[in-house]
Amino acid sequence: MYTLIAVLAPLVGSLIAGVARPVIGRHAAIAGSIVFMLVSAGAGILAQLGGVQAPLHIASWISVGSFTPDWTLRQDELSLAMVAMVSLVSMLIHVYSIGYMAHDKTAPRFFAYMSLFTFAMLALVTANNLLQLFFGWEGVGLVSYLLINYWYERPAANAAAIKAFIVNRVGDLAFAVGIALTYFVFGSISFDQIFANVAAQAANGYTLFGTQFPVLEVIAILLFIGAMGKSAQLFLHTWLPDAMEGPTPISALIHAATMVAAGVFMVVRMSPVINAAPVAMEVITVIGGTTAFFAGTVGCVQNDIKRIIAYSTCSQLGYMFLAAGVGAYPVAMFHLINHAFFKALLFLAAGSVIHAMSDEQDIRLMGGLARKLPVTWLMMLFGSLALAGIPPFSGYYSKDAILGAAFLAHTPVALYGWGLGVFTALLTAFYTARVFLLTFHGQCRAPKHVQEHVHESPLVMLVPLLVLGAGALGSGYLLRDNFIGANFAQFWGPSINVAANSPMGALDAVPSWVAMAPLAAGIIGIAIAITFYVLAPALPAALSQQFGGLYRFLLNKWYFDELYDWLLVRPALRLAKFAWRFGDEQVIDGVPNGLATLTTDASTQTVKLQTGSIALYAFIMLIGLLGFLSLFLWVR
């Protein structure tokens, strides 16, 4: 019952803020949204404390033959953990937005979208079948479009929103095909029935492009492509850094609690199927490890504070997939939850900085803010240390566990992921420290009039920061035992299927040099950053001169956008232009326009006959008579 309240309350809040606003006014609309988010967060935590329950059937949806998807809330540990996290983090972001969006004219619309977004995500995580999951999945995609495009007068926001929507469509296509294939193979889209029949399908094949593939591999890879789109993994990652065009709370919501977590969640949710698809797991491992590394390298050279954090999200999601790929799903979930807290914290703290800096986002124009924004400074420090994986902050526990699991899996791909992961830990620590140092320390490089306006954010924005800061500090330590500790199997129960040969059981048996490696990498990264930006500030410029090619390669994000533009966008535009100029204007418009011209011409001619002359009228009648008579005699 608590789960139901937690899921539906944001929807009610969204309707109040979105639909009822003209009646109840701006403040009541925002208040409605906030109140229902508080209800949702409370219910979400109560549901988590209440423990696992049987799925709650709400309503039947459609019934077509054997295809009978229901609206059912799944209430196993995986769903409950996600519900609690999503509703809590989203509630904090809602509260923060009161302050952040105080000067925005259409703030109720913003709150309506945010609540709707939360609802879609909650519907996704409580889905009991693939279709309901897809409903939430697409709902998240839709609202993310609306939110990224919240400032719809800005062309950059339009472009970013369209990009997010289209790139997600690519993944969603594969996901939808995967769902259809699942139904085709299993005859059901209900999770319980799919999972129960995985063993029976293990030996079956599926013919694709004339070759026989194991059917579970095909399904798993299709579903994973969907997850790649949603969770911004390599090749489908291009939308995520651009998505920060929306207001900062949105970035926090998209990057932390919702949306991008959906892909990881789905892979974990489908663990019984993924486990039966070893090739797909290797693909997940490789993509995850590579994404972590790729995004880490790009993050090192960016200058926009939100963009750097955005690439860190991409990178951290790569870690989660790396964990899922080696079968350590609980570790992936552990990192997901930790990441939700510290990433929301980082974004909200960044938002606080941007707010203070009169909407400036370039870290080269910041500096020395520590004294002016003490609370934000402290919270940013917490978030940065968590992201960099420094104990006792949460990121340390989960990143360590991920790399340990990858090492223990000991397959060539897992070791590839491990190697990249350790190196990425260095990169992560470096760019996190870089952002932190450039923003808060040294001389302030902002223009004078901006400097004068710098002020600490209001309390309504700081309180959520403090709560999230506590999360970033404590979530790793507090959740570790249950999530990945000795009794993890008891905690997750049947909601996550951990294979017998997964590294989960032996996490504690990691060699000590492996356990120390990420931390060492992190400390080295921080040391490099301190060298670059405190001790020898001339060094970065010199290095970027020295390695100009590499620097530009990284600055341009490995040229992915340019490649896609050349490979996909431009040919598509050319095709569209052809379809428009020829297909639409010439054929589709031309034919009816021609017919219309023909009709009006005919009309003019007919009207001309109507001269008013009675003799002509009589003549036409007689012609008609003669015509009929002739026809008659001729036909006979």
Next chain:
Amino acid sequence: MTSLLPILPALLLGLGAMALLIVGVLAKPEPAGFTTWGAIVLLVAAALVSCAAPDTLLFHGLLKTSLFTRFADALVYTAAVAALLLALDYNRKEGIARFEYPILVLLGVLGMVVMISAADLMTLYIGFELQSLALYIAAALARDSVRSTEAGLKYFVLGALASGLLVYGISLVYGFTGTTSFAALAGLLGANIGYGAVIGLVFVIVGLAFKISAAPFHMWTPDVYEGAPTSVTALFGTAPKAAAMALFLSVMTGPFGHLLAQWQMIIEILAIISMALGALAAIGQTNIKRLMAYSSIGHMGYALMGLAAGTEAGIQATLIYVAIYVVMSFGAFACIIAMRRRGQAVEKISDLAGLAAQRPGFAFAMALFMWAMAGIPPLSGFFGKLYVFSAALNAGLVTLVIIGIITSVISAFYYLRVIKVMYFDAGAPDFDAVPASVNFVMAVGAAVTALFILLPAPLITAASAAAKALMG
């Protein structure tokens, strides 16, 4: 009394007209209102009596009453009552409130009733002439207006020509068969078809086609519709069309029923030309009355599709179509009559601009009639088209149906344009207050048009029974 009952409606109309005429001549001042209400009472009484009349042959087979004639009579009575209600206020404001008009309408209706019940070519012709003569005069009712007198004259000259063609055709048929009785003709023409009788049939068809203004015998229609006072146009658009179409049906399926193979093609061509002309020529019109003239030509084309099918379902479809058309038509004319600015009747389509903002109810009613005439579901006009199209399709007349669909697409343009002008064009019509009688007709028309879909069964079953009675 029983033997008199079938003819009683006609007697009521005829004798009542005479009585009203006497009152009108003697009473001072001119009792136009009294004669109008008197005529309405007589029409209602005649309608009630005719409902009670039994099926029979009268006067040695000159007249015949059946479910079919009662169906057509009911349509004519309804249309005539509506036209009189519309004339009540309009004629007074136009200064043509003469007591003769209702009497002319009564005599015209008498002619129509005789025409509908005709079971002999002679009674057919007498009824035909009686109603024509009454309508010629009605067209020129505004005798001080050049347009009205011109309309009356044009109608009369061309009508005389059509009448001549009709009576010539009748004489040919009589000359080659030796009889004018429908029943006897049916028997004779079934066995042996002479050239002469068939040529006579063509002449008869032309005469009837003129009356329903089917192209190419429609030339009078736009001019007369525009020139005649609008109240008279409203009558022209409804009652005579229904009566003439009923006559068309009974002549074609009765005496000439066995010649289906001969006349089917002519009816098809009539239908095609009418539909095409109705659709095309209306596009260029700026006067709403002329628009309605072309629209009625097109509608008669669609109604003829049912006849062209030549089946019982086709007859039923035509009857349904005509009934629905009559209602849409008097509704639309009620709207046109309500177009009056500072005491002056206006007739331009552009005069309607901005109506929706000022008079939403009026504009919506007009929009309903236009949508219905364009055949857009769920309004009644759609079902009319549906029935004729399906009847024609079942009779294998695929080409006809395709042309019908194309022309209805084209005609949708000008119907929707009227709606566009009312709802989207800027303007301030500032129409005068609509009199109650006109509002009543408009409301009834709109209600029937819009709500037909809820209760179509009475009309459908009645039309089915009428068609069955006609086809035997």
